[in-house]
Amino acid sequence: MKRYIDLSDIGPVRKARVGRDHPKWKMPTAEVYVEVPKNVARSSARGSPLTSFRDDSKQLRDPEKSVLQHKNATCVTPRVNAVTQKLFTQALRVAQLPADLVDVPLEVRKRRVHHTDPTSIEWDDTSMTIPNHYGRVVIDGERYSVGDIVIVEPGYDSDHRRARNASSHEARCHDNALADTKWFCQISYMFEVQGASHGRRKMFHARWLQHGSQTLLQEAAHSRGLFWLNACDDVPLECIFSHCNVCPWRSGEPAPLDDEAGDPNHFFIGPTWDSERVAFVKSSAAEDDCALRKCKVGKPCVSCGIAALEEEREEWRTLPDDTISCSGVVYHPHDFVYLHTPGQVIGLLAIVQILGFIPDESGAVSQVKIRHYGRYDTVAVKHSRDEGPIPRDNRRLFQTGVITAVPVKYITGKAYVAGLTSPWEKEAFVRDNDHFYCDLWSESLRPASLDELEVLSPKPGVLQCTICMSTAMEAMLERDRLFKMFGPLKGLELFAGAGGLSTGMEMSGIIQTKWAVEFSPAAARTFG
Numbered sequence: 001m002k003r004y005i006d007l008s009d010i011g012p013v014r015k016a017r018v019g020r021d022h023p024k025w026k027m028p029t030a031e032v033y034v035e036v037p038k039n040v041a042r043s044s045a046r047g048s049p050l051t052s053f054r055d056d057s058k059q060l061r062d063p064e065k066s067v068l069q070h071k072n073a074t075c076v077t078p079r080v081n082a083v084t085q086k087l088f089t090q091a092l093r094v095a096q097l098p099a100d101l102v103d104v105p106l107e108v109r110k111r112r113v114h115h116t117d118p119t120s121i122e123w124d125d126t127s128m129t130i131p132n133h134y135g136r137v138v139i140d141g142e143r144y145s146v147g148d149i150v151i152v153e154p155g156y157d158s159d160h161r162r163a164r165n166a167s168s169h170e171a172r173c174h175d176n177a178l179a180d181t182k183w184f185c186q187i188s189y190m191f192e193v194q195g196a197s198h199g200r201r202k203m204f205h206a207r208w209l210q211h212g213s214q215t216l217l218q219e220a221a222h223s224r225g226l227f228w229l230n231a232c233d234d235v236p237l238e239c240i241f242s243h244c245n246v247c248p249w250r251s252g253e254p255a256p257l258d259d260e261a262g263d264p265n266h267f268f269i270g271p272t273w274d275s276e277r278v279a280f281v282k283s284s285a286a287e288d289d290c291a292l293r294k295c296k297v298g299k300p301c302v303s304c305g306i307a308a309l310e311e312e313r314e315e316w317r318t319l320p321d322d323t324i325s326c327s328g329v330v331y332h333p334h335d336f337v338y339l340h341t342p343g344q345v346i347g348l349l350a351i352v353q354i355l356g357f358i359p360d361e362s363g364a365v366s367q368v369k370i371r372h373y374g375r376y377d378t379v380a381v382k383h384s385r386d387e388g389p390i391p392r393d394n395r396r397l398f399q400t401g402v403i404t405a406v407p408v409k410y411i412t413g414k415a416y417v418a419g420l421t422s423p424w425e426k427e428a429f430v431r432d433n434d435h436f437y438c439d440l441w442s443e444s445l446r447p448a449s450l451d452e453l454e455v456l457s458p459k460p461g462v463l464q465c466t467i468c469m470s471t472a473m474e475a476m477l478e479r480d481r482l483f484k485m486f487g488p489l490k491g492l493e494l495f496a497g498a499g500g501l502s503t504g505m506e507m508s509g510i511i512q513t514k515w516a517v518e519f520s521p522a523a524a525r526t527f528g
């Protein structure tokens with residue numbers, strides 16, 4: 001039994017301001033339709049507070065029309081308005097902030113600017129820490145120190161493609177004149193080099209920052225928000241435009257409202273933008289220290305340190321007792337692994353079993369001897385029987401007689417393959433990602449037809465790495481134990497529509513949608 005409750009019946013909705021739990025914050029009455037799931041409807045019948053709500057669904061002659069033609073303007077908080085006003089042609093209704101919550105504009109320090117043609121760049125010789133490394137420099141009378149955040153003219157780093165991309169980027173920040181025309185960085189250290197044509201050249205190592213409009217946020221970015229990048233370059237000191245006024249933006253605190261006029265040279269710095277992972281990541285002071293310890297003497301740079309740590313993690317190491325490791329994962333003989341061969345851009349990764357490690361002259365493992373396994377679906381897809389298409393099974397593999405050696409760097413993660421035969425065992429095992437089963441055999445990796453696939457002989461069958469297999473089984477048992485103890489996660493879906501997302505989530509078995517909110521009554525009735 002589904003019901004819709006008009007929340008306007010229960011008066012103004014109280015809502016805490018984002019990031020600040022302030023009881024004074026009030027939103028005007030909103031017209032929101034909520035689908036009440038069966039269990040809540042039942043509990044309301046037993047006398048929960050929900051029984052006091054009036055069920056309006058019978059009184060609405062055409063609820064769909066009523067919702068879509070509602071007279072209330074969309075009402076948003078000032079913060080949402082600041083982000084979205086440039087995205088809509090229609091003005092939004094903005095809830096008023098209580099006077100004591102209005103942000104007071106910060107006083108911005110006026111900064112001297114240079115235009116890549118300073119008349120003097122002088123080292124502060126007293127700041128030389130080690131030969132040829134300086135802590136401070138004076139450019140046309142303005143002092144700059146290691147650790148300062150500065151605004152620079154773009155195009156001075158070694159990556160010219162970056163300069164081109166920046167100037168042609170579609171996302172633009174119209175609210176901050178500096179965001180589109182300048183770059184931002186921190187001075188990590190300063191030094192001097194012998195230039196090809198300029199004589200001695202004064203340089204600094206820059207750890208880059210990116211304006212939010214150049215990240216995933218694009219138009220929705222705060223006009224004063226900068227994010228760290230794990231990228232750095234050596235650039236000449238003459239490209240410095242000015243000091244950058246920055247204030248910290250602590251995790252969990254709201255950003256300043258994006259409606260301040262005034263000096264554009266006023267920014268705050270958020271976490272690190274990782275464009276490869278398409279994520280904003282926060283690194284702790286301890287992690288930054290760890291990265292800095294990887295830097296050479298006199299060249300402290302968090303980005304360089306992180307790159308060194310990554311390189312170290314991705315190195316293949318030969319361990320005692322006939323094992324190798326990479327990125328913290330230890331590989332043993334008989335482990336099943338995915339193989340990523342150079343040039344493979346699309347398609348499923350090959351699955352192979354490690355038969356042994358082949359050391360080079362230095363004793364380090366450089367190659368692995370492997371047995372190839374084929375995917376049943378790649379054979380099944382080419383054939384169809386008279387009675388119709390052959391059912392697919394993307395977890396089914398066939399063992400082959402193909403044995404080769406490949407460079408160890410082609411290995412890219414572990415798979416788990418079991419020689420299971422009973423259907424219930426198979427079903428339980430392949431519930432986990434990276435789990436497969438193998439019950440077939442073919443001499444060739446590319447059999448001409450399904451008829452070439454034979455039933456795999458149980459001896460020797462599929463040999464296992466007992467260490468990895470027991471770890472995988474323990475993880476499965478632990479997950480089952482937790483599932484029995486707590487049941488599936490309970491989900492609330494917002495903007496639910498007809499519930500496609502919930503259907504997918506429920507099919508995973510991990511999440512059970514208990515509540516859903518949808519604006520359109522017709523869509524809500526279709527839900528589930």
Ligand SMILES: [Zn+2]
Pocket residue numbers: 188205206207231232233301302303304305
């Ligand atoms: Zn660096």
Ligand SMILES: [Zn+2]
Pocket residue numbers: 331332333334335465466467468469
């Ligand atoms: Zn193993």
